[in-house]
Amino acid sequence: MQDHHHTLSILVDNEAGVLARVIGLFSARGYNIESLTVSEIDPVSNMSRITVVTTGNEKVITQIQQQIVRLVPVHSVVDLSLGTASVEREMALVKVAGVGQKRVEALRLAEAFRAHTVDAAVDSFIFEITGRTEKVTQFINLMKPLGLVEASRTGIAATSRGSEAVHTE
Amino acid sequence: MSMKATGAEIILLALKDQGVDTLFGYPGGAVLPIYDAIYQQNHINHYLVRHEQGATHAAEGYARSTGKVGCVLVTSGPGATNAITGIADALLDSIPMVVITGQVGTPLIGTDAFQEADIVGITRSCTKHNYLVRNVEDLERTLHEAFYIASSGRPGPVVVDIPKDVQFAEYVYTGEIVKSHKTYRPITDGAADQIAEAINLIKNAKKPIFYTGGGVINSGPEASKLLQELVELTGAPVTSTLMGLGAYPASGDKWLNMLGMHGSYEANMAMHDCDVMICVGARFDDRITGRVDAFAPFSKKIHIDIDPSSIGKIIPVDVPIIGDVKSVLADMIKLWKDGNCSQGQPSLDAWFKDINSWRARRSFDYNKTDDVIAPQYAVERLYELTKDKNTYITTEVGQHQMWAAQHYKFEEPNRWMTSGGLGTMGYGLPAAIGVQVAHPDALVVDIAGEGSIQMCMQEMSTAMQFGLPIKIFILNNERLGMVRQWQQLLHGERYSSTYSESLPDFVKMAEAFGCLGLQVSDPAKLDETILEMIDYNGPVLVDVLVEKNANCLPMIPSGAVHNEMILEDVLADTEVSDAGKRLV
Ligand SMILES: Cc1ncc(C[n+]2csc(CCOP(=O)(O)OP(=O)(O)O)c2C)c(N)n1
Ligand SMILES: [Mg+2]
Numbered sequence: 044m045q046d047h048h049h050t051l052s053i054l055v056d057n058e059a060g061v062l063a064r065v066i067g068l069f070s071a072r073g074y075n076i077e078s079l080t081v082s083e084i085d086p087v088s089n090m091s092r093i094t095v096v097t098t099g100n101e102k103v104i105t106q107i108q109q110q111i112v113r114l115v116p117v118h119s120v121v122d123l124s125l126g127t128a129s130v131e132r133e134m135a136l137v138k139v140a141g142v143g144q145k146r147v148e149a150l151r152l153a154e155a156f157r158a159h160t161v162d163a164a165v166d167s168f169i170f171e172i173t174g175r176t177e178k179v180t181q182f183i184n185l186m187k188p189l190g191l192v193e194a195s196r197t198g199i200a201a202t203s204r205g206s207e208a209v210h211t212e
Numbered sequence: 213m214s215m216k217a218t219g220a221e222i223i224l225l226a227l228k229d230q231g232v233d234t235l236f237g238y239p240g241g242a243v244l245p246i247y248d249a250i251y252q253q254n255h256i257n258h259y260l261v262r263h264e265q266g267a268t269h270a271a272e273g274y275a276r277s278t279g280k281v282g283c284v285l286v287t288s289g290p291g292a293t294n295a296i297t298g299i300a301d302a303l304l305d306s307i308p309m310v311v312i313t314g315q316v317g318t319p320l321i322g323t324d325a326f327q328e329a330d331i332v333g334i335t336r337s338c339t340k341h342n343y344l345v346r347n348v349e350d351l352e353r354t355l356h357e358a359f360y361i362a363s364s365g366r367p368g369p370v371v372v373d374i375p376k377d378v379q380f381a382e383y384v385y386t387g388e389i390v391k392s393h394k395t396y397r398p399i400t401d402g403a404a405d406q407i408a409e410a411i412n413l414i415k416n417a418k419k420p421i422f423y424t425g426g427g428v429i430n431s432g433p434e435a436s437k438l439l440q441e442l443v444e445l446t447g448a449p450v451t452s453t454l455m456g457l458g459a460y461p462a463s464g465d466k467w468l469n470m471l472g473m474h475g476s477y478e479a480n481m482a483m484h485d486c487d488v489m490i491c492v493g494a495r496f497d498d499r500i501t502g503r504v505d506a507f508a509p510f511s512k513k514i515h516i517d518i519d520p521s522s523i524g525k526i527i528p529v530d531v532p533i534i535g536d537v538k539s540v541l542a543d544m545i546k547l548w549k550d551g552n553c554s555q556g557q558p559s560l561d562a563w564f565k566d567i568n569s570w571r572a573r574r575s576f577d578y579n580k581t582d583d584v585i586a587p588q589y590a591v592e593r594l595y596e597l598t599k600d601k602n603t604y605i606t607t608e609v610g611q612h613q614m615w616a617a618q619h620y621k622f623e624e625p626n627r628w629m630t631s632g633g634l635g636t637m638g639y640g641l642p643a644a645i646g647v648q649v650a651h652p653d654a655l656v657v658d659i660a661g662e663g664s665i666q667m668c669m670q671e672m673s674t675a676m677q678f679g680l681p682i683k684i685f686i687l688n689n690e691r692l693g694m695v696r697q698w699q700q701l702l703h704g705e706r707y708s709s710t711y712s713e714s715l716p717d718f719v720k721m722a723e724a725f726g727c728l729g730l731q732v733s734d735p736a737k738l739d740e741t742i743l744e745m746i747d748y749n750g751p752v753l754v755d756v757l758v759e760k761n762a763n764c765l766p767m768i769p770s771g772a773v774h775n776e777m778i779l780e781d782v783l784a785d786t787e788v789s790d791a792g793k794r795l796v
Contacts, residue, residue: 059344060332110521115396117395
């Protein structure tokens with residue numbers, strides 16, 4: 044069995060400590076987290092969605108899902124890497140400082156990557172880039188020789204293609 | 213019913229409505245309001261232990277011997293941290309338990325206040341669930357929910373951390389008991405198609421075996437009866453984990469004894485050779501499987517478990533059945549009978565011929581001498597002299613525990629309390645106290661080691677205070693025997709820190725607590741000593757001086773396969789692979 048990336052969408056009750064329970068489970072059982080996003084999705088029903096990217100073979104991923112579902116405040120877990128295709132996006136704010144030729148080149152690349160310039164000073168830019176993780180990584184790498192100061196990435200948000208909700212109950 | 217009450221009163225009302233009449237605990241600043249409320253009522257008996265670890269193990273013993281939820285009350289900070297071992301123990305052995313911990317007042321939380329500890333944080337990974345109740349409005353619901361979660365599905369410990377100001381605050385108590393939950397919904401009925409598939413496998417099996425575990429006990433006495441019925445219907449032999457002993461009677465002709473690391477030759481060989489394995493409420497623990505890639509290599513595996521995460525965790529199975537053991541077994545029995553499955557079944561004669569040849573190896577046999585008491589002999593005599601009484605056995609952890617499991621024969625569920633998953637030395641004495649509280653007229657014996665007993669021996673004082681006539685039966689080998697055995701096997705006989713030095717005079721120690729202390733070293737005097745222990749109306753400690761260097765056999769060394777058991781005492785010559793040495 045081969046290791047693959049899996050994107051898990053976890054629907055939880057938005058109660059105190061719920062994130063600690065989920066990520067504590069990953070560390071306690073030795074599963075790795077490559078990306079993590081969490082946010083409230085519905086204040087009325089008081090639910091949050093946690094999106095985790097992890098790696099493992101089929102058996103490990105099944106076990107991770109079963110362990111997560113066992114947590115009391117968890118509604119459901121869906122492996123978005125299975126079945127119908129999913130859409131995954133990540134956003135990053137990338138700060139680049141420089142003048143002259145490097146500055147021009149940074150701006151040119153940002154346009155090519157459809158990044159927005161959200162802040163500009165005479166010697167720096169902040170670009171907002173959205174896309175698949177690889178695209179974001181590639182953009183950040185290209186900025187390194189051009190004066191990359193830092194990048195702040197959001198982690199992955201994901202959903203399934205088509206008309207159905209990911210979590211149906 | 214709806215009435216105004218303080219948080220502390222709400223706690224006692226909720227406990228009462230949950231049918232709780234017994235609480236094991238220890239007071240302190242952060243639970244003063246609750247202790248005050250206890251003082252002013254008379255439906256809940258509080259047993260004051262001498263260390264909070266004792267309270268948790270007592271609650272475990274109480275729970276395991278009754279099927280009810282064990283309840284604990286401790287103060288914040290050190291009170292709660294002392295309780296952690298028992299909470300972790302209850303998680304690994306799936307024991308229903310509710311632990312109420314006091315917490316510093318909500319305005320002080322997070323300020324490193326006196327006796328503050330982040331108990332919800334600390335216990336997150338050793339509880340089934342836990343709560344910090346910040347508002348008195350949430351208190352009643354949380355407590356009822358805690359009982360529901362602790363006792364339903366796969367049982368386990370639930371911690372409810374209650375700040376002191378919440379204990380003082382007033383709110384209405386309604387008495388509405390929760391029996392459902394928005395997100396927590398355990399599955400109890402097995403899927404019909406999988407049950408049918410299981411029956412199909414069993415009825416065509418030539419070498420079937422039941423491998424049963426603590427889940428059968430947790431499912432209630434009815435589950436044990438159903439197991440016996442299904443075993444009789446199918447004619448298949450049955451073995452059990454340490455935690456499942458008593459679900460199928462040891463006197464039954466299909467009984468293969470316990471399996472696993474110190475299990476019987478017949479059980480492990482049958483597990484290795486079987487063609488259909490029916491795992492009922494067990495979880496393929498590493499003490500059971502040995503080397504996983506060579507575990508029961510010729511078998512189709514059926515796994516019945518209420519916890520979906522147990523299925524496929526260690527060993528891939530062919531027919532997973534998620535559900536409560538008693539419900540699934542009842543369905544299986546019905547299907548077997550309706551389908552007249554006994555009719556076309558292949559003969560199991562050849563299988564039992566194999567089994568009988570393995571049984572003939574008599575793998576639990578040991579050397580008996582006239583001058584020194586063999587530890588196995590001590591357990592055997594204890595069994596013979598107590599089997600006709602209303603007896604419950606608890607143990608500590610070590611060789612004595614395994615000898616107890618091998619040589620004490622259990623006919624019923626809920627009679628055997630031991631720390632299986634966590635392997636907690638110090639469990640047995642407080643657990644015996646919990647059992648005795650639940651069964652005041654029973655004979656409760658803690659089969660102990662001289663090492664383990666020193667971990668919670670302060671609880672003898674609890675036994676005295678509450679008139680609990682527990683019996684502590686120490687197999688004293690002056691060694692941390694189980695560890696010494698591993699040093700002999702794996703570490704070139706370098707006995708690092710495994711002699712029990714400066715042992716107390718156990719007889720005097722018992723007397724100092726006000727208990728009866730007895731000592732015996734002569735095999736000829738063993739019986740009379742055991743009888744004296746049984747007859748004494750009060751707590752007794754018996755110091756049985758046994759052979760010092762006996763090894764617990766048979767044994768599957770770590771990393772070995774079931775059919776590579778060590779039977780004879782040639783431990784020092786046994787080769788263990790490097791991979792095996794790294795396992796524990
Ligand atoms: C709390 C705790 N600490 C350490 C251990 C490791 N351990 C397992 S068995 C054992 C020796 C127990 O000695 P004793 O109670 O005398 O029993 P014996 O093996 O000699 O029968 C030890 C130290 C443990 N299981 N629990
Ligand atoms: Mg010992």
